[in-house]
Amino acid sequence: MSLRDEGLDVLLVDGELRPAASGATFATVDPATEEVLGSAADAAGEDMDAAIAAARRAFDGSSWSTDVDRRVRCLRQLRDALQAHGEEMRGLTTSEVGAPTFLTHGPQYDLPVADLGIAADIAESYEWRTDLGQAAPLGIASRRWLLREPAGVVGAVTPWNFPHQINLAKLGPALAAGCTVVLKAAPDTPWAASAVGRIIATETDIPPGVVNVVTSSDHALGAQLSTDPRVDVVSFTGSTATGRKVMAAASDSLKKVFLELGGKSAFVVLDDADVAAACGMAAFTVCTHAGQGCAITTRLLLPRARFDEGVDAVVAAMAGLGAGDPWDPGTICGPLISARQRDRVEGYLALAREEGGSFACGGGRPPDRDTGFFVEPTLVVGLGNDARVAREEIFGPVLVAIPHDGDDDAVALANDSDYGLSGSVYAGDPDRAWAAARRMRTGTVSVNGGLWYGGDVPFGGYKQSGVGREMGVLGFEEYTEAKSVAEPA
Template sequence: MLERPYLFIDGQWLAAQSGEHFDVFDPSDASLLARVAAAGRADVDLAVRAARRAFDAGDWPRLGGRQRAAVLRRIADGIRARQDELALLEVRDNGKPLPEAQWDIADAAGCFDFYADLAAGLDDDERAVPLGDARFRASVVREPVGVAAAVIPWNYPLLMAAWKVAPALAAGCAMVLKPSELTPLSALELAGIANDAGLPPGVLNVLPGLGSEAGAALVEHPGVDKIAFTGSLPTGSRIMQAAAREVKNISLELGGKSPFIVFADSDIEAAVEWIMFGIFWNQGQVCSATSRVLVERALYPDLLQRLSEEAQKIRIGNGLEDGVLLGPLVSAGQHAKVSAAIAQGIADGARLVCGGKPPAGLEQGWFMQPTVFADVPLDCALWREEIFGPVVCVNPFDSEADALHLANDSEFGLAAAVMSADLERCERLARRLQAGIVWINCSQPTFSELPWGGVKRSGIGRELGEWGLDNYLETKQITRYESRESWAWYLKPGC
């Protein structure tokens, strides 16, 4: 068992003031993996005050962008130097297969490199704005928003931390990061890596703890200027209400029920590959998972057969075993939620094509077979609600207009995908799909350079790319009067 008895506050490893801890379990066998210090309200206050001092009186916000970039690059190098160790930790903490964890760690390092480049560009960020009055000269600058609170989910523990920490540090903010209580271990390692990279004390504080205690205290703290959250719609709604009381800057990346439209002229093997990648990657625990598949009726029976055949071939097991491409769900609670959604889908009349139960021989862990439903009623929870598991719903459509209507008929709008040999049709649909992200002839590719976020109830704001940096910057105009003539509104010359 791993012992993580400390929080990271103001550049120091400190015990929780209450002395309390919580347990973290290995989802592959439900064994106790780690005992972790549990931050409470007093610890949150200590961390926010440290971040406040670092921002208000420290050097970090006032350093040049190139100087901050150098630290971010050292953080990226520190992650790469420990890639194998961090990937192993992520597998044991989250359950994902090792190749996925290795991909995530490499992406996290790349994210810090990307924002290092953007940080360096802030040194030359001031922009002159032409005015219609020659007596004035104006420019616009961007400045860090202040102390940022980041609350991240359990599905990509280190990568989700990087998506928030890297742009916040690049902008010059100070941050308090609360990882999920289900997967806190790699965020604590990130704190140590950042400290070794020379990040000043108080600029990054990491507080593992329960959402109801540490998370609530953090988003409600008056010393926080900005809240960045990724997670469920209900929690995001509560955070939005808390932020409204003091009109805090927020960005929210919430749920999804993303559609994947497949036309009959698509290559069936390519379609099956991308459908499986879109829903079985990370055990379906992906906010953008393309969990609603719409297939043109002429292709529908053949695609269903091939999808069922290939889904049943996926090797399930401990993510550290060779060849495993589907690990366990993250927790007993998540396993129960997915199991209940499957049972309800069957009760509501959806046709179970394959899967739908834990695999034989893996009863100790929180495993679920890749599950395919067909002919799903459009008004049932299975079709409309986010499941966050390896469960895909497949329905037919008859026309492009039909497909577009079915795809957009959702309260969510995070992502969508369309597949066809007719690229003109794909481009046409891409502009009519109500989603912040649209993939053509693929599903789920994600790049640090591109914006990430949704419309409707999938959230507010964008992460990644230059838009992710904007989350942590405020825009300021600076206008000066340059004329030698007196303004002479109240004080008239000669009076």
């Protein structure tokens, strides 16, 4: 029996798969066809309260926080179970997220599932107790130790664009560290989370209350996690505007907060680069999953003397990357997640015209798509770095090309942003590319096409792109507390 047949209109609370207390449900929609796929449990405050209570009991009253071997075994068990359901889960992801099918074999499913093994490996090899040696402060001979311990109950609030990657990038390290988790999934993609919850409940030995999965159409349930004193850590991924609210809400209880927020990342092409190859990659990147990624590079900084050459290369590349059916293995640019998001992107396209820009290609809905939330791959020209479409996160397949006057100017333009999440640099001379990359104020940088993504690589941003890191040892340590202990020497 498939996961859909067993039912995805359930919450996971205290080890039990159950409907919302009120019995309410809400629809989840295929963004490529606008058809209703089915329903999800529509939780309310009482359901979230029960999930938080379960996570608190599991942390305080079980051996989960102290039994590393058990955690490692359960994480690998979860990875294996998710891999066994890979075909169905990839299909569900294409249907609910609108993710092109090729991406489900990468960061939309297969890679984050495999990365659960990296989280398990980190926990297994981690130095939970470090000997700091002997000293005699105030004449008292002492031996000092540094302990790393789980931080407690984690409230994880996640978005819709890469639901498996982001859900699992929080669940894996948090569970590996010994925390318990309440996962509040995005309303646009509830099944992605519910399916994982069902697999946890029925195919792993993860104890009741250790993972709780809550789906709801009400965004206020995420705020409930931020304010509840039983929650020790809030891990939020989403917009910078909402991240500010999360941080403010959590301040009353001074809980630990880390945030992975927006971006307006720059793709820098220096004047000795292969412009055609670089611009082809810039076009491919911004079209991937219809540009719905916080780390996607959406500002193309081209040398002024080669600007037209670069624009022509992007236009040529985008011509082959038109918005299409996400089930087609050749599709790179699928639909946007919702009519609301399409309206947002179209609002920015109208703004680009108002600001004096024009479209080298794209600029509207594909003429061959009568249904689905599609927008054409679009290149905006004629605007400077001060334009709103060059400064604000659009979250669509929209690239803004801006000329620069040399390496220093390119880096200055790249850094002239409220954000600092990611970036790319292309140059013929690798030393020039590295020199620019080192000066860019961003959490990740690709040099000449290198790919930084991986479960062992910390991810996060500078400035208003966030606080803290996910993945890698640094991401794992976000879910721990440091305790210093001394005893007589």
